[in-house]
Amino acid sequence: xxLEGYKPFTSxxxxxxxxxxxxxxxxxxxxxxxxxxxxxxxxxxxxxIVPTPVFSPVGSQxxxxxxxxxxxxxxxxxxVVANTYHIYLRPGISVIETIGGLHQFMAWDRTIxxxxxxxxxxxxxxxREVSDQGVTFRSHIxxxxxxxxxxxxxxxxESLGADVIMVLDECPSYTDSLEEVRQATERTHRxxxxxxxxxxRSDQALFAIVQGGVFPELRRxxxxxxxxxxxxxxxxxxxSLGEPKVLTQAIxxxxxxxxxxxKPRYLMGVGSPEDIVKCVTKxxxxxxxxxPTQVARKxxxxxxxxxxxxxxxxxxxxxEPIDPDCDCYTCxxxxxxxxxxxxxxxxxxxxxxxxxxxxxxxxxxxxxxxxAIVNGTFSTFRDSFLANYQPTDDNLRLAQKQxxxxxxxxxxxxxx
Amino acid sequence: xxLEGYKPFTSxxxxxxxxxxxxxxxxxxxxxxxxxxxxxxxxxxxxxIVPTPVFSPVGSQxxxxxxxxxxxxxxxxxxVVANTYHIYLRPGISVIETIGGLHQFMAWDRTIxxxxxxxxxxxxxxxREVSDQGVTFRSHIxxxxxxxxxxxxxxxxESLGADVIMVLDECPSYTDSLEEVRQATERTHRxxxxxxxxxxRSDQALFAIVQGGVFPELRRxxxxxxxxxxxxxxxxxxxSLGEPKVLTQAIxxxxxxxxxxxKPRYLMGVGSPEDIVKCVTKxxxxxxxxxPTQVARKxxxxxxxxxxxxxxxxxxxxxEPIDPDCDCYTCxxxxxxxxxxxxxxxxxxxxxxxxxxxxxxxxxxxxxxxxAIVNGTFSTFRDSFLANYQPTDDNLRLAQKQxxxxxxxxxxxxxx
Numbered sequence: 158x159x160l161e162g163y164k165p166f167t168s169x170x171x172x173x174x175x176x177x178x179x180x181x182x183x184x185x186x187x188x189x190x191x192x193x194x195x196x197x198x199x200x201x202x203x204x205x206i207v208p209t210p211v212f213s214p215v216g217s218q219x220x221x222x223x224x225x226x227x228x229x230x231x232x233x234x235x236x237v238v239a240n241t242y243h244i245y246l247r248p249g250i251s252v253i254e255t256i257g258g259l260h261q262f263m264a265w266d267r268t269i270x271x272x273x274x275x276x277x278x279x280x281x282x283x284x285r286e287v288s289d290q291g292v293t294f295r296s297h298i299x300x301x302x303x304x305x306x307x308x309x310x311x312x313x314x315e316s317l318g319a320d321v322i323m324v325l326d327e328c329p330s331y332t333d334s335l336e337e338v339r340q341a342t343e344r345t346h347r348x349x350x351x352x353x354x355x356x357x358r359s360d361q362a363l364f365a366i367v368q369g370g371v372f373p374e375l376r377r378x379x380x381x382x383x384x385x386x387x388x389x390x391x392x393x394x395x396x397s398l399g400e401p402k403v404l405t406q407a408i409x410x411x412x413x414x415x416x417x418x419x420k421p422r423y424l425m426g427v428g429s430p431e432d433i434v435k436c437v438t439k440x441x442x443x444x445x446x447x448x449p450t451q452v453a454r455k456x457x458x459x460x461x462x463x464x465x466x467x468x469x470x471x472x473x474x475x476x477e478p479i480d481p482d483c484d485c486y487t488c489x490x491x492x493x494x495x496x497x498x499x500x501x502x503x504x505x506x507x508x509x510x511x512x513x514x515x516x517x518x519x520x521x522x523x524x525x526x527x528x529a530i531v532n533g534t535f536s537t538f539r540d541s542f543l544a545n546y547q548p549t550d551d552n553l554r555l556a557q558k559q560x561x562x563x564x565x566x567x568x569x570x571x572x573x
Numbered sequence: 574x575x576l577e578g579y580k581p582f583t584s585x586x587x588x589x590x591x592x593x594x595x596x597x598x599x600x601x602x603x604x605x606x607x608x609x610x611x612x613x614x615x616x617x618x619x620x621x622i623v624p625t626p627v628f629s630p631v632g633s634q635x636x637x638x639x640x641x642x643x644x645x646x647x648x649x650x651x652x653v654v655a656n657t658y659h660i661y662l663r664p665g666i667s668v669i670e671t672i673g674g675l676h677q678f679m680a681w682d683r684t685i686x687x688x689x690x691x692x693x694x695x696x697x698x699x700x701r702e703v704s705d706q707g708v709t710f711r712s713h714i715x716x717x718x719x720x721x722x723x724x725x726x727x728x729x730x731e732s733l734g735a736d737v738i739m740v741l742d743e744c745p746s747y748t749d750s751l752e753e754v755r756q757a758t759e760r761t762h763r764x765x766x767x768x769x770x771x772x773x774r775s776d777q778a779l780f781a782i783v784q785g786g787v788f789p790e791l792r793r794x795x796x797x798x799x800x801x802x803x804x805x806x807x808x809x810x811x812x813s814l815g816e817p818k819v820l821t822q823a824i825x826x827x828x829x830x831x832x833x834x835x836k837p838r839y840l841m842g843v844g845s846p847e848d849i850v851k852c853v854t855k856x857x858x859x860x861x862x863x864x865p866t867q868v869a870r871k872x873x874x875x876x877x878x879x880x881x882x883x884x885x886x887x888x889x890x891x892x893e894p895i896d897p898d899c900d901c902y903t904c905x906x907x908x909x910x911x912x913x914x915x916x917x918x919x920x921x922x923x924x925x926x927x928x929x930x931x932x933x934x935x936x937x938x939x940x941x942x943x944x945a946i947v948n949g950t951f952s953t954f955r956d957s958f959l960a961n962y963q964p965t966d967d968n969l970r971l972a973q974k975q976x977x978x979x980x981x982x983x984x985x986x987x988x989x
Contacts (some may be wrong), residue, residue: 219914222923226906248914255890256910264906287713473664474671489641490680494672498635498664505639511584 178450182320182362183391184209184421184442190535194413194440197530200236200421202268202320203360207235209442210423210526211295212433212519214450217243217277219253219263223449223509224516226265232485232513233520235267238445241313241323242274242281245305246296252315258318270445271319273352275366276425278322287327289344296474307351314475315358323392324352331398338370344380349383351534357389362389370395372413381414389447390421390443392400397426397446399559402551406435413440430459430522431548434539436524449519456500459518463547467511472497485517486510598736598778598805600625600837600858601966606951608921611855613946616652616837618678618684618736619776625837625940626859628849628935630866633659633693635669639711640864640932642681648901648929649936652685654861657698657729658690666732674734686861687735689726689768691742691782692810703743703809705763723767728880729765731774739808740768742782747814754786758795765799778805778907779840785860787820789827796831806859807832808839813848813862815975818967819890822851829856846875846938847964850955853942865935869927872916875934879963883927888913901933902926 181203191194200207214221214229217240220498221229229237239259244250256262259269278285282294291306314322325348329341345368356363365388383391393412396405398534409424416422421442427433428446436444449459456468460480465472467479475493483489487496487510499507529538594809597619604613616623630637630645633656644807645653655675660666672678694701698710707722723741730738741764746756761784772779781799785791789862799807809828810820825840832838837858843849844862852860865875872884878894881888883895891909899905903926915923945954 218577218918218920219911220920220922221917223925225902225922225925227902247918248910252890252910252914256908258890262908262911262914265913474668476672486641487641492672492678494664494668495635495678495680498668498678502634502636504634504636505921506636506641508921509639509925510641 181360183281188531190530191533192536193438195437195530196440197527198442204266204268204320204573205235207268208527210293211236211443212428212521213238213443213445214516215445215447219244219259221511226263228525230511232402232517234516236270237274238270239267239319240274240277241310242273242277244315244317246298250313250473254316260318270321271314271317271323272322275324276328278305279328289347297461307348309356311352311355313555319361321362321364324349324366325363326368327394328346328347329370331400335372338372339375342368342375350386350563353386364388364390364392366392366394367412368395368428371400376408376412378416380412384415384417390423391416392423392425402432409441410439431543431546434526434542438539449515450512453515454508456511458511459515464549467493467496467498479514483517487514515525589826597776601762604947606946607949608952609854611853611946611951612856613943614858620682620684620736621651623684624943626939627652627859628844628939629654629859629861630932631861631863635660635675639928644929648933649666652686653681654686654688655735656688656690656693657726658693660733661729662714666729670732676734684734686737687730687733687739689739689741693723693808695744705760723764724771727768727771735777737778737780739780740765742784742810744811747816747848749786751788754788755791758784758791762798765800769802778956780804780806780808782808782810783828784811786825787816792824792828793831796828800831803827805839806839810841813842817971818848825852825857826855831967847959847962850942850958854955865931866928869931872927874927875931877961879922880965882917883909883912895930899933899954901930901931
């Protein structure tokens with residue numbers, strides 16, 4: 158049986174403030190941190206309970222790369238993020254409808270969130286033309302031309318049947334001017350209204366996306382406007398696009414200040430352990446990012462001291478697991494030397510064992526964060542984590558991001 | 574705990590003729606087919622019981638491509654074949670010694686057979702020079718020069734610690750002349766004697782390899798000579814190298830006739846379902862081949878009607894699993910449409926789900942073969958299987974093999 162169906166809400170921790178989203182979706186705050194904006198809660202969907210703060214792995218093409226649903230469950234993953242843009246292009250929305258929806262197609266019976274594809278259209282697709290009607294673009298796969306509107310994006314996501322769906326947004330580049338970002342943000346607002354009006358299913362939670370780039374005033378206006386429309390949750394989009402991390406943190410703080418306490422807050426595309434800990438402090442509930450799985454496939458493995466690259470020749474004879482205290486399948490069974498060997502041979506098992514470890518690390522991190530909030534020890538946990546965890550050098554990170562951005566800007570959107 | 578250690582012998586079926594190999598390894602015949610040479614038996618090793626006839630998947634680089642040991646066990650795999658040539662070059666024998674042997678390194682606590690690397694040196698390595706001393710060759714990875722002798726190959730395999738180890742053989746090409754094959758076969762015999770003399774561990778079963786190309790008289794001489802030396806088992810090497818399948822079958826029959834009944838017979842490199850059924854009929858107990866896993870990664874999936882290629886566009890909307898009666902993880906959870914989508918997107922999960930299915934098919938096939946032999950219904954099973962199973966077109970297969978052989982002969986061995 159692929160779909161276990163609705164699981165009735167039974168809070169494992171206790172009752173809290175309830176913020177009913179709709180008939181089958183709700184969000185409850187269970188505990189807030191006395192010395193920061195951190196909070197523990199529960200997102201309840203037709204496919205189970207998602208304890209928050211949560212990190213959700215990305216399965217853009219209806220698969221979390223290298224993982225089976227069974228492995229994700231064994232790790233404790235409660236929600237995955239799939240992508241409307243990717244699935245619309247391949248295999249096509251109608252195929253998913255034929256099979257009986259995205260849960261059935263992926264054989265994932267827990268919560269799914271689908272992103273609208275806004276970000277992907279602005280980062281992957283070619284020859285974009287944006288107007289108030291929607292976006293015309295050419296597929297990055299075969300060059301075929303498509304028009305996507307706020308209405309069609311909702312229709313697609315209703316066909317896919319995810320538990321949480323997203324509005325169509327226009328995602329400006331980090332290097333765009335104040336005026337360009339203002340226009341994109343205002344269009345995002347008009348599109349959000351149209352998405353809301355066109356929603357016909359009552360069992361899906363629709364989240365709005367706050368834009369406004371790195372301009373605090375635009376962020377405030379965007380958060381206030383979207384909040385006035387009354388969505389089931391609020392995402393912060395348009396960050397982690399090449400700006401310095403201190404700026405990301407500042408904008409998150411600015412934006413969260415204008416969002417309602419009772420609704421879930423989702424920071425899109427942020428997924429490094431240190432960023433997550435910092436943004437939980439600022440009141441974020443939901444994170445998603447390809448980073449933990451993407452770097453795993455390059456051999457970068459998370460530990461509580463930072464990231465290690467298993468391809469380094471110094472690991473060729475190491476008998477120990479990556480982390481002797483880790484309870485993941487990889488660490489329980491394999492030496493660092495074996496993983497090093499698999500990476501050197503480019504064996505497919507390498508990418509999978511590394512992904513299992515990194516996703517298990519992320520899930521353990523989120524459990525520790527949540528327990529600390531519930532137990533009132535979050536600020537101690539945060540300080541201890543950040544003191545021990547050596548983040549990737551920010552200059553190196555920005556240089557890598559810049560390369561990507563240069564390519565991105567090269568294909569800059571033509572606006573009308 | 575990675576190694577469960579020795580499992581005492583308890584036959585699930587009953588007692589049979591016992592052919593003790595040595596202190597910790599033995600082979601028992603349990604049932605023979607009244608109307609063919611097919612036989613059911615058990616190979617007992619320090620790492621468990623291997624019911625025969627058995628198909629053993631190939632894990633040349635200490636990993637069955639895409640699979641964890643847990644998955645192989647869930648399928649029911651009892652033995653894997655690793656390769657001394659590959660492991661000697663990367664990560665190196667000393668690394669495996671440091672980690673505590675190949676079982677520990679791979680986290681595989683069931684039976685391992687290591688091939689000597691003879692075939693790989695003659696098919697993969699560059700600039701080979703063969704003399705009675707051994708083979709000098711250059712690594713296909715980095716061009717480094719190496720000398721391997723019958724003595725060093727045994728020493729390597731004793732360090733790796735597999736349950737079944739193989740002699741070093743010289744594997745002639747299918748297109749070599751009678752005289753060339755005769756010389757290679759005689760050298761294989763001298764090497765077999767030296768391998769036998771240099772064996773120092775008593776807990777590993779050493780198998781000889783019968784050569785002789787497609788020349789019945791050479792095969793007879795090779796089988797008789799090696800049998801006179803008294804090995805723990807006998808492999809048939811140098812087949813499935815581009816000759817027509819009818820010739821393969823004929824040579825297998827010729828060779829088996831000269832092998833002792835009480836010892837296991839291992840046909841190297843044969844792994845298509847139809848060939849296995851035919852060669853079981855001729856008295857083979859052990860098979861290994863990369864074919865089921867290799868074709869899986871190209872999208873070719875086994876069913877009882879033949880192979881289907883999941884990449885075919887006609888499968889894009891199919892709701893059913895590959896085989897509704899199959900009990901593998903892939904068929905229990907995923908539609909053909911989902912597998913088709915993963916292959917089209919080149920998602921890593923595709924290769925793994927296809928491998929699970931094909932290995933499960935092979936294991937189910939071997940279980941059915943064995944049960945039929947035990948129940949005295951093997952010839953009915955074989956006729957029914959061969960009537961339903963549509964093999965790959967032999968002309969197409971030979972054309973593909975010829976391309977590979979042309980490249981092979983292009984790098985033809987220089988002999989001294």
